[in-house]
Amino acid sequence: xKIAVYGPEFNERSHSAIAALFAYLGSKSxxxxxxxxxxxxILEHSSINIKANTLGTFTDLDDSFDLMISVGGxxxxxRAITHVKDLDIPIVGINTGRLGFLATIKRxxxxxxxxxxxxxxxxxxxxxxxxxxxxxxESNFELxxxxxEVTVSRKNTTSMISIETWLDDEYLNSYWADGLIISTPTGxxxxxxxxxxxxxxxxxxxxxxxxIAPHNLNARPLVISAKHKIRLNVSxxxxxxxxxxxxxxxxxDNSIGITIKxxxxxxxxxxxxxxxxxxxxxxxxxxxxxxxx
Numbered sequence: 001x002k003i004a005v006y007g008p009e010f011n012e013r014s015h016s017a018i019a020a021l022f023a024y025l026g027s028k029s030x031x032x033x034x035x036x037x038x039x040x041x042i043l044e045h046s047s048i049n050i051k052a053n054t055l056g057t058f059t060d061l062d063d064s065f066d067l068m069i070s071v072g073g074x075x076x077x078x079r080a081i082t083h084v085k086d087l088d089i090p091i092v093g094i095n096t097g098r099l100g101f102l103a104t105i106k107r108x109x110x111x112x113x114x115x116x117x118x119x120x121x122x123x124x125x126x127x128x129x130x131x132x133x134x135x136x137x138e139s140n141f142e143l144x145x146x147x148x149e150v151t152v153s154r155k156n157t158t159s160m161i162s163i164e165t166w167l168d169d170e171y172l173n174s175y176w177a178d179g180l181i182i183s184t185p186t187g188x189x190x191x192x193x194x195x196x197x198x199x200x201x202x203x204x205x206x207x208x209x210x211x212i213a214p215h216n217l218n219a220r221p222l223v224i225s226a227k228h229k230i231r232l233n234v235s236x237x238x239x240x241x242x243x244x245x246x247x248x249x250x251x252x253d254n255s256i257g258i259t260i261k262x263x264x265x266x267x268x269x270x271x272x273x274x275x276x277x278x279x280x281x282x283x284x285x286x287x288x289x290x291x292x293x
Contacts, residue, residue, distance in 0.1 A: 002031040006080040007038040007071035010045045014096035020110045022050045026228050033058045063087045073097020080245040081147050086265035099284055102187045104275045116272050121269045125202055127186045129263040134256050146245040147267055148187030150260050152178030153242045161236035167228045179212040179238055197221040202277055228258040
């Protein structure tokens with residue numbers, strides 16, 4: 001098995017998880033390559049023995065990899081997919097962050113979870129991805145896709161913006177708000193949910209349009225089929241607005257419209273036997289928990 005390991009800057013909170021991971025991988029006959037920045041950060045800031053002479057490093061991936069292991073929180077997985085792109089490499093996350101809707105392996109479950117993966121006892125959950133284009137000839141985005149959401153929001157102002165929204169060639173609405181979120185089912189438990197959007201099962205072929213603090217109070221989150229193309233034009237007091245693809249922020253002139261649609265590829269997330277989406281919802285959102293019991 002050829003494995004890529006990705007993580008952010010090393011911090012002490014993830015020390016035990018990283019040590020357990022590399023100790024386990026060192027006991028297996030696997031080719032292990034670590035993100036170069038993460039690798040150097042571990043060597044510089046920790047005493048973890050990661051057997052530098054037996055590991056490789058990577059800055060880019062190719063389709064020869066069988067698995068990517070992300071060490072961090074959900075944000076780390078969102079950054080990890082910028083390496084995976086359309087290569088069909090399954091991803092699993094070890095959660096050293098907080099909520100963990102995507103990074104579902106807990107620190108004290110690392111060995112058992114990796115045993116399941118090496119034994120093939122897991123499912124693949126295909127997650128829809130959004131692609132973004134502009135009405136300009138040249139691309140305005142270094143990476144033009146997002147796993148969670150694409151968000152349009154105001155820039156350098158406290159004034160609201162107007163977001164003219166079309167589904168395919170049909171006018172939908174002009175949202176007068178702080179911004180607008182276009183979310184995948186995966187992203188429905190993120191920013192969209194915090195703005196009142198619904199939770200959607202990952203296998204649903206749907207998208208959610210969620211306004212951010214709309215001034216027209218009858219504007220509500222809208223679930224649409226993922227077959228639609230969403231076209232947005234922004235106007236406001238400032239000449240520019242912000243477009244966020246997951247955590248990657250771009251600044252666009254108001255004259256530039258964007259089109260959002262379902263991408264031609266999916267991201268493959270590994271689900272373990274005891275880690276279904278419904279179980280994660282119950283644990284993370286405390287569904288069914290009653291403090292009186």
